[in-house]
Amino acid sequence: MEDAQHTEWRQLLARTRNGPASAEDYNRLIALLNADESGTLQAELDAWLASAEVTSYKHVQPYDRDYWQQAFMDMRAAARRERRSTGRWVRIGWAAAAAILVGISGLLLWPAKQPASENASANVENKQDVPPGTEGAVLTLADGTKLTLDSLNSGWRTLQQGTQVSLEDDRVVYDQAPGAQQTMAYNTMQTPRGRQFQVVLPDGTRAWLNAASSITFPVSFDDRERRIRISGEVYLEVAADARRPFYVQVNELADIAVLGTSFNVHAYPGEAAIRATLLSGRIRVSRTGVQEPVTLLPGQQARVPVAEHTALKVVDVPDVSTVIAWKNGLFNFEGLQLPEVLKQLERWYDIRVEIKGTASGRIFRGKMYRNVNLSDVLEILRKMGVQYNWDGETLTVY
Amino acid sequence: MENTALIYRHEKALFERIAEGDEDAFNALFHAYVPLLHELVMKVTGKEWMVKDIIQEVFLYLWLDREKLIHVEVPRNWIFKIAYNRSYSWLARQAARDRKAQEWAPLQEGAGNEATEHELAFQETSRLIREATSLLPVQARRIFQLSREEGLxxxxxxxxxxxxVQTVRNSLVRSVKSVKSYLARKGIILPALLIMGLL
Structure with missing residues (x-):
């Protein structure tokens, strides 16, 4: 048996080395190698490896550490892409880069209805431009039915467990009839990249969803408390109701307890912390599963680090209007570094962004209208000295 | 010879740290092995442009199955075994693809094929791992993600x-097993680690 296998192994090796073999041969070779407990089959492969002559890999010398470090980072990033799109090393690289402050507030206050420039930069011309995101969302009903709200006309309505659901222009309104049965039937509203949407919850709470965000809520809240789940970026104006506290669960990582108030939660995957900013009223923020909540005052922001075993932090936000700029149709680039700016573009224009090499750590200032074409934004980046290439699908930034 | 023994000891120490989730150790092992694996992949596949892809795939697996690393007697052999596995497996897919291409479109051979295949090996594998991860129960998934994606x-x-800690370790063992059996169902079968006295 052992010998028969060995003979087969040698025949396979002979066949696979004399040019391309069949898929069956390769698969058989793999099966034998995988089952090779003693290591004798692998030893023959190793021996062949040591003797075989291949010249084209000689350029390996000298070892290109930067190239392979990038390959390593890409490999680690791919494994965690759903949660963090850039690797830890990239992050450190950015932080280490000297921060060049660029005051460009005036430049970034771009006119809202600027016609698409005829003489766009060389990088943009002849490449497909991308229109800005618009209103739109997918609504998943309790029974799993998915409705694309773009394709439904304003005025569309349906009844779920006694709650009237209607589409009014750019928002969905849930109207809970008094005494409606309190089944825990949940709906989920989800915006794709490049779309934002508004929903009025059964208790009158208003929620604005930025691009690539979601909110899950019961079709009717019960008598004692109101609980919803969100991810991405959501601005909430919670209807006051002292008898029924309002709880928000963010990415299964942070909890927010609310009593009639307005606040913004920024919780996209791939970012270091969940940020909850209070505009009015009062909220309590805590890491899920950990007691000790912090209470925020208007103008304060709580930062819940995503993975590090770090304490929750509270910072003052000098101008809270920048935090909810998106809700009013603006990009907010205030105080952000290029990777964060690019993340906003990625979500709004539904494009792919790749950061290559070591870009500078410049800090952006100001806001900008979001209803412009990608080429307009790229033009601004170009004027700021950001080097990039746009191939119609991927924006590569150097 | 003394030198070889030293290298083995050094690698065993690295493997122990990697098994505990030490990314710096993992990075060090990566750079130590790239030149060796570069030669291996190049000789087996004959394709320079496949080298990076397969090396990334090999290390993706090492990270996925990293708790096993402490049981490996000769680290080099284990890493090479996975590299052989992935290289021949790429050749098998390539052979199947070429046959199809010949049957269906004899004129469309060449560079186009290679470019498409290039996307596949590593990207496909990392996608499958993410898919398998998403099928884990909530708590197990959270533990697995903190471990494999966040490097905790x-x-x-x-x-x-x-x-x-024991609950976390037990959960990870179950999750890795479940992710690997998912990969196996999708046709990615890796060598099992069979060592005397174990299993």
């Missing part, structure tokens, strides 16, 4: 989630 150690995960 069992002790850190236990503290973060308020669980015992």
């Amino acid at each position: 150690r069992p002790g850190e995960i236990a503290a973060e989630l308020g669980l015992s």
Whole structure:
């Protein structure tokens, strides 16, 4: 048996080395190698490896550490892409880069209805431009039915467990009839990249969803408390109701307890912390599963680090209007570094962004209208000295 | 010879740290092995442009199955075994593809094929791993993601989630098993680690 296998192994090796073999041969070779407990089959492969002559890999010398470090980072990033799109090393690289402050507030206050420039930069011309995101969302009903709200006309309505659901222009309104049965039937509203949407919850709470965000809520809240789940970026104006506290669960990582108030939660995957900013009223923020909540005052922001075993932090936000700029149709680039700016573009224009090499750590200032074409934004980046290439699908930034 | 023994000891120490989730150790091992694996992949596949892809795939697996690393007697052999596995497996897919291409479109051979295949090996594998991860139960998934994606150690995960370290370790063993059997169902079968006295 052992010998028969060995003979087969040698025949396979002979066949696979004399040019391309069949898929069956390769698969058989793999099966034998995988089952090779003693290591004798692998030893023959190793021996062949040591003797075989291949010249084209000689350029390996000298070892290109930067190239392979990038390959390593890409490999680690791919494994965690759903949660963090850039690797830890990239992050450190950015932080280490000297921060060049660029005051460009005036430049970034771009006119809202600027016609698409005829003489766009060389990088943009002849490449497909991308229109800005618009209103739109997918609504998943309790029974799993998915409705694309773009394709439904304003005025569309349906009844779920006694709650009237209607589409009014750019928002969905849930109207809970008094005494409606309190089944825990949940709906989920989800915006794709490049779309934002508004929903009025059964208790009158208003929620604005930025691009690539979601909110899950019961079709009717019960008598004692109101609980919803969100991810991405959501601005909430919670209807006051002292008898029924309002709880928000963010990415299964942070909890927010609310009593009639307005606040913004920024919780996209791939970012270091969940940020909850209070505009009015009062909220309590805590890491899920950990007691000790912090209470925020208007103008304060709580930062819940995503993975590090770090304490929750509270910072003052000098101008809270920048935090909810998106809700009013603006990009907010205030105080952000290029990777964060690019993340906003990625979500709004539904494009792919790749950061290559070591870009500078410049800090952006100001806001900008979001209803412009990608080429307009790229033009601004170009004027700021950001080097990039746009191939119609991927924006590569150097 | 003394030198070889030293290298083995050094690698065993690295493997122990990697098994605990030490990314710096993992990075060091990566750079130590790239030149060796470069030669291996190049000789087996004959394709320079496949080298990076396959090496990334090999290390993706090592990271996925990293707890096993402490049981490996000769680290080099284990890494090479996975590299052979992935290289021949790429050749098998390539052969199947070429046959199809010949049957269906004899004129469309060449560079186009290679470019498409290039996307596949590593990207496909990391996608499958993410897919398998998403099928895990909520708590197991959370533990697995903190471990494999965020690079936290069992002790850190236990503290973060308020669980015992043993619970975290047990959960990881089950999750890795389930991810690997998912990969196996999708046709990615890796060598099992069979060592005397174990299993």
